[in-house]
Amino acid sequence: MKISVVTGVYNAEGFILRLYDSLCRQNFKDFEWVVVDDFSDDKTLDLICGLTPPGDGPIRVYQIPFNSGGPAANSCAILKASGDIVVKIDHDDELVDGALSRISDDWDEFSEDLEFSGILYKSVQPDSGKVMEVSLKRGVLFSWSKFMNSAKRSVDGLHAFDRQVVQSVTSKPDRKDICLNSVNLLRMSRSRPFMFGGGEVLSIYNRDNPNSQTNFVRVTDRTIYTYSLLLGFFDKYYFLNFGRWVRHSAYLCKLCLLRKKSPLRVLPDIKSWVGKVVYVSVIPLGFVSKLFSSASEFREVVDFKVSDLENLKPVKVIG
CATH class of the missing domain: 3.90.550.10 (Spore Coat Polysaccharide Biosynthesis Protein SpsA; Chain A)
Incomplete structure (x- = not known):
């Protein structure tokens, strides 16, 4: 075939x-x-x-x-x-x-x-x-x-x-x-x-x-893991759309604060050191975003x- x-x-x-x-x-x-x-x-x-x-x-x-x-x-x-x-x-x-x-x-x-x-x-x-x-x-x-x-x-x-x-x-x-x-x-x-x-x-x-x-968007624990992995592929081409990855990192941080209580728990899943730096640098934005969000947006998965x-x-x- x-x-x-x-x-x-x-x-x-x-x-x-x-x-x-x-x-x-x-x-x-x-x-x-x-x-x-x-x-x-x-x-x-x-x-x-x-x-x-x-x-x-x-x-x-x-x-x-x-x-x-x-x-x-x-x-x-x-x-x-x-x-x-x-x-x-x-x-x-x-x-x-x-x-x-x-x-x-x-x-x-x-x-x-x-x-x-x-x-x-x-x-x-x-x-x-x-x-x-x-x-x-x-x-x-x-x-x-x-x-x-x-x-x-x-x-x-x-x-x-x-x-x-x-x-x-x-x-x-x-x-x-x-x-x-x-x-x-x-x-x-x-x-x-x-x-x-x-x-x-x-x-x-x-x-x-x-x-x-x-x-529509289903927000689950898989969303957090997937978003973390995407930052792990950070290379020179990511700078072509750098603003997107700043927003991506801030959103990931917000999800971590809502679900895992600490924004640092995803760092082992971000395999690129540049990706880690970008993520850590926008953690303050994640805290601000969390103020306007609720953990109820998460959906449990099998x-x-x-x-x-x-x-x-x-x-x-x-x-």
Whole structure:
């Protein structure tokens, strides 16, 4: 199997058929669809189990036995992928016609001469017409730190990952405590750069799902850990967007004061000494911010082990 399309779903009965229809329209058929349900309380699971495979490979359906808020479902979907290329797409988004064919062709064209963690493609937000704004040219390699701090991104892009690279990062024990993809992209970029796939839009980034993780913020202990790790990647490119990381550090400090009582408890998780200096320097701002906040904004989460996801059995294999 050349491509694994992976999707974490939660209460997606009103949206999942939109993605499914876009997969059925793909002219490239050498793919499987790995779907992991994050313990939905609607008919999402039954709906998916009643579908027929959109590609030559099967639909493999799993369910997490608790609601993780996203990390477990997405991680499990990646870990269960068997294709050489892993294309991650959210349950409320969709692929444009010919997207998988383009990804396959690009992989064949570039992978013989270049080593990369994955290929980034543009997405469009349909209601506003906004497109991810990047100045890179097709075939250019880049570090995620540089891209994250310099690109003007009005919407997220579509990623096609090297399966071995993305699974090696996803299988790390602390993956369960990470709630933002940026950490994993930074980790992957340190082993191999990413490549830009060009200006053509390959996915539609919808914003009409109220249960989408990107439509609201869940503040948990994972937020604190994730924000700490992001400062640990502090390099020269972070100075391109220095104000952002000052605000980031102040917000992290506020969360630590609300949850851990001391702003210094996260320092061991910030692996960069520059990141530590920036964080410590804005602690006074964190104290001021805490005056206008409440610990009630935190949400408790279920703990789990990444090994539990690796051993999860499918609810159904279709095809």
